[in-house]
Amino acid sequence: MEQRIQSYDALFELMPEMGAQKELLGCECAQPEYCFTHYLEPGYKEEDILVEICQSVTEKKQDSGQITFKVFLKVSKAACIFYKGSYNTLHKSYAMLLQYIEENGYEICGSIRESYIEGVWNKESEQEWLTEIQIPVGTGSLTQCIC
Known part of the structure; x- marks a missing residue:
């Protein structure tokens, strides 16, 4: 589900809306679940x-x-970090991951993903929410930077 949102808080409304639309279409989530x-x-x-x-x-x-149903191409290499806690401080993990990418000579070569592993749907406390930030990377060569 693609949409332009006014703030990150709108994700809390958009995600349940997508879930309801999936149910109307008769979709079943793949196992293990992967939402991003x-x-x-x-x-x-x-x-x-x-x-x-x-x-x-x-x-x-x-x-x-x-x-819209899509098949995503496999990402061959990504810099990833797990973050546990409220989404309000997720930016600190982004800063660490982007610093790692720069210091190790990688280039970002695809769209950034946030994969939601634990969240409001199954954890009562924000401190228990678990998110994985995934940034496709390459070394600059076109053959190594296709994602």
Whole structure:
């Protein structure tokens, strides 16, 4: 589900909406579950953010007005970090991961993903939420930077 949102808080409304749309289409989540937000524009923005909310499913259905089914290419290499806690301080993990990428001579070569492993749907406390930030990277060569 692709949408332009005014702030990151809008994700809390968009994700349940996508879940309801999936149910109407008869989708079943693949196991293990893989849900992520895909940021479609480069750089960090506080507002007017173009996102794609994704959930792996067992089969591709007919696209609806709100949901589009896609097959993503395999990412060959990514810099990743796990973050546990409220989304309000997620930016600190981003800073650490981006510093690692720069210090190790990598280049970002794809859209950044946030994979939600534990969250509001199964944990009562924000301190228990677990997110994995995934940034596709390469070494600059076109053959090594295809994601």
